[in-house]
Amino acid sequence: MENNHKVLIANRGEIAVRIMKACRKLGLEFVSVYTAEDSSSGHVRLARETGGPKSLYRISSYHDANELLSVADDAGATAVHPGYGFFAEDFRFARRVTERSRPLIFIGPSWRVIRELGDKINTKRLARSLGVPTVPGSDRPIYDELEAEKVARTLFDFQLQQGVARPLVLVKASAGGGGMGIEEVRDVDLFRSVYRRIRNYAMRQFKDEGVLIEQRIRDFNHLEVQIVSDRSGKNPVHFGTRNCSIQSTGLQKRVEVAPGFDPSSVHYDFDAARVLEDITGHALAMARKVGYDNVGTWEWIVTRDGHPYLMEVNTRIQVENGVSASIARVNGEKVDLIAEQIRVGLGEPLGYTQEDVTFEGVGVEYRIIAEDPSANFTPWVGNIERFSWEEHPWLSMHTHLPPLSPEAPYAIPTEFDPNLALAIIWGKDLNEVRERGMDFLEHLVLEGRNGKSEGLKSDVEFLKQNTARMLRF
Amino acid sequence: MEWDKQLQQLSERLSYMRDIFPEKHVEDMSLLGLQLDELRQGIARGTVKDPREGIESLENLFFFIECKLEDKLTPMDKVRIVRHPQRVCLRDILENVYDNYTEIGGQDEHTNDPAMLIARAYITRRRGKKVYNQSVMVIGHEKGHGEEFRNGGSAKPWGNAKAQHYMQVAETEGIPIHAYVFTPGGDPVEDYPGAAQQIARNIYEMAGLEVPVVAIFSEGGSGGAEAISLADKRLMFSHGYYSVISPEGAAAIEGRLKRGERSSSELIERCAADLHLTADDNVRFGYIDRVIQEPVLGARPYHFEFFRSIRQEVIRATDEVVLSVRGPASLRAMALRGLRDREINLDDMYVRWNLSKKARLRLVEKRQKHFLRLSEGTYFSGRSWWKRVTDEWSAKCSEMYNKLKHDLYLSKRRSVSNALEEANAELDILKYRLTAPWRRMRSAFNRTPKPLATEEELTALSEWDRTQERGDWTWVSPKAHEDRAVTCPNSALHGCMDLWAPDLYNEFAGVCTTCGHHFPMEYQWLMFNCFDDGSMSEFNEEVQAGNPLAFPGMDERLATAREKTGLRCACITFEARVEGTQAVVAVLAGAFRGGSVGAAEGAKFVAAAERARRKRFPFIVYCHGTAGIRIQEGTHGVIQMPRCTVAVRRYVEAGGLYLVIYDTNSYGGPVASFLGCAHYQFAIRSSNIGFAGPGVIKNTTGRDIPPDYHNCYQALARGHIQGVWDRRDVRTNLKQALLTMGGRNLYYR
Amino acid sequence: MLDVTSLLESIKAEPYTEMPVRAPHTGVINFAGVREGDRVMGPCGEWKEVPGTRIATITREHNPKPVAAFDKGVIQVLNLEMEGHFVEAGTEIAVLRHYLSRDEVVRIILRKSLQLFCAPERAKYYFVPDVDKKVKISGSRSVTVQDGMELFIVSRMKREVPLIYHGAEGVIYEVYFKQNENVDAGSPLIGVCPPDQIAQIEDVIARVQMDWTEAE
The missing domain is CATH 1.20.1270 (Substrate Binding Domain Of Dnak; Chain:A; Domain 2)
Structure with missing residues (x-):
């Protein structure tokens, strides 16, 4: 790999810190950005301390591609790392970055891949064409009421045959996203009214009447397969599975465990090892088919009786990448997935095959967030005065918080996700990870105060409660 | 003393x-x-x-x-004569030309528009001892010797609406209309019904008015004049002017002045001469039928002899119009010859002014044909005589064919199939009633088992015929090849982020993703992305804009425009399909001299309307942008307003569907006539529609107007247009419009 | 009732504000030829359709974007040494010395005499859609608020929650927040005028209009 690249970090907070560290590890220069609101964030401090010349710029918004690219030009950056969120899955940004008159390398999949897999209908059809199981239901937008009703009826019958006691059907606007324009149907006779409501909503919102009709699956495990591939797109490698079933309301992940299942210490009613093998196999097959050329995640639903269904593909590095990295070894060595992403993103071949990747032990990631689990996980806003923990060899903490004291507190900016830190804990088996996890959480100190002098609220208690539940169905 | x-x-x-x-x-x-x-x-x-x-x-x-x-006298001197407060005005004429009159459109300032005067008047004529009072409807602008409230004779839209109303009254009563044109131009106020919209309605109305109309010009200022002057006979005072624009306005454009600057008097004088706006010029062009000679240095209220000659001339004109369509054709010529003698006193002669039903139709037909023939030969038709002959023949043949097909075959077939359908429906009901007991029995015994739901059906890849997706455009603007960011004009209001030109002008179709603002796109965008691929076939492409007034510098400017755009004039006419439906389309391309309309554009438009009528196709006009009438063509340009409107009216009355789509900026004469008269008008979002652009309004009236004054949503709220379309949905919306406003039967009544 | 006279006196003692002009975004700056000591205009015209005097142009991604004076005043400081350089967002490029206009004095006084409803926390605020439409179409003074009415949407951390208005009934006389901009906890959102005080308030405004002479 050429070492004269300079990477623009088009992100903030924890991921910006991790990209900076990965760049330094690889011997690359970087340039970081921040907004006025975010100037006390740890990534600004780190950039100031460790960056070279022209490595830190104040911009008006992280959401404005023009700001990022004008900074890239002034700083002489040659590549852009989007992190997660913001522009990570925006194929237009990736296209602009690579097709502008002063092109940059987009450290992420090529824009065509992002576009193809960013569309849920596309993804579903691609999966079905390869025989990858997807949630039963339509795989194209349905415009005709009679056809829609027929699909819904078949879905109800199908679920009854499968022994589902209370079948549910999901109607969603095919052009929608982010939880808008989705409704459940419990009774087939009510289907038409729901269908019409969604169709009219879709017409108003997206100028497209198409709806998707799917089975609604309840009480499932949420599994992910981590894929890494180089620019050739021919040699994808998986880095195992993760289980992200422990979520707050609103499907926000809080605890992630790798591997996805642990048949050695937990009993499942189905062949868990087989499921893991299947979903990694399917993910690799799809990645090969589209020529996937960077890191990505295949998200799966696994039902209580062990049926996996592909949900979606995330064409970016994810928050929880560290937990997969904690149990994976390449030729026996530890691995940093972000560094791998930058390395292959800049065009270096992967350099190893699936046989070289081995797995060891169990990892867990806790997301430490200032929020109130008793009040629907609403974010808590205020000043953090104390944040400390016991260091252990089995623990790695990722945080963008600067060193704190009651005299120099950190004000949580209101613009962004309220994540404070990620704690990744490794153990040789599930029991050890649980013990270490509880140990870590017991010793964690997190204090703060808001404008009304109320104490900081966090999800630590929630994490403790759920530690025992890890990987259990 | x-x-x-x-x-x-x-x-x-x-x-x-x-x-x-x-x-x-x-x-x-x-x-x-x-x-x-x-x-x-x-x-x-x-x-x-x-x-x-x-x-x-x-x-x-x-x-x-x-x-x-x-x-x-120079042309500009005549303009000054016409504008002088001492010039005769309509009230003087009513007092002195007619024998009795009653104002019916309000009195003095107690009227909705003091600039528009309506009166019922009569002229007394004698034959022997018998006295006849011949009623007329007098409609005209009143300048009122400089009375402030008369607004200088600039009629407001509601004044023109009043005129339209009384034209209809005259039509009901069967009395002729005498229209006196004393206006420097219409007032560009866009309050309901809207300046452009109302003038268009007036012209459309007059194109089919079934009573004799005589127009008398003193001051004929562009669109305002056309609002009441589509007449069977057009007379003009010898010192009057009839022009597309005031000499000052022309000078401001020619001198490329910014707002508030004044042009030199020499330039104004020169423009007045170049515009060829005098009575003699217009008689020569054929847009005025006869001149009424004024006294030296123009008529003033004390020139009583002049009123007498007006009286003689309007009577003569009305008589001529009536006689030319009344009675058996063989006698008409003789009757007309009698009038030609200038020596006889028409007061002592009597010609009835009412017309039979058939004569009324002949009158309208004659007027329409007269206007359609105007301004021939003021552009390069570009066709050889051989092509002209063959074109004419093929037009005749297709006319015959379509007549046979639509009027005879299709209408008969339709009535037969309607009858059959009805019979079948009756039969079905009968069958249903008869078999009801049998079905009841069967359903009671024979419960069909539900078919088993197959997993296959729900989890396997289904067939999907993907239609054209958004963001996948046939034609892409060259602006999409520049690497630069573009700022949305609404960014301060809606916080729109700068868009990257290759995204904006390609995938987004020039639409801001935040606020929906539509950036202007080239005319080709809609042309190629709206009509079916490869379905376009252009016709009359050889017609080329000329310079009929030999306006200085115009030939070079036209050559530059031709070179820059590859077009020969601003109007492109072609046949195309919209989702399988054949249509005749005319495009006014803003790229060619601002989309201005002159004789060549008018000729192509008229030919397209005629073709649509002949072929029984819907007629779609895409106005990508127009700055108005091409001023350098003078009255050759203005005359396109009534002329094209006549063509539209003939097409619509024959049963056609006429649909107009506005984009970017559309102002001036075309909007105030053949575009604005359409029953179905739509606008692309962020377009502006109006009578006069903001700069012109500031120059002529001194008024400042709000920035969104001409916005298409204002036009929609006012009722001028029927809808505002997103550019990306034009194709679907157009199909929808053809389905709902046309119908299964080829969009034809 | 508040002492308008003394309030006016205190404003008269300090009739200037100094306002920094900051780069709204990154890019390469070119000054527009104005000099220190020059008089500049803010947006003017009946509909504010004429933009303010251009101070500089900042070119970003081949897109020259003007930086205009947002209010009238005199340029006190102009950082001409930045000419041709890349500037970060928020960099101060000039300082404007602005003499308070009548309207601004009225606003200052209104802020003291209206019933203020303040932001409970730092967040972005929006009116609920119904009210928003009304405000945009016929102005805020067409909206009457009552105690317990759902008036705002608070947007923070990508979550939106409704906010209920508490306070006296009346019309929204002034709006103090802008769309898409954060409001600090405790800053006023709206100024409400109870119907029985409208006459009084208008009286105060009339007095300011008479008493305050605008310097140039």
């Missing part, structure tokens, strides 16, 4: 002359002024022996110089 009145009159004549010739003929003026002062002082001191003789000789000198100057 006793001579004061005559002296006063002379000094008024002098100041009138000074007004007409500002800073010109200074010697003559000072000579007259000197003589007048001398005489006045002389009389006052008593040194003049015979004041009467002195005054008479001075009057003779005045007359001599007036006659001398009359011969030297």
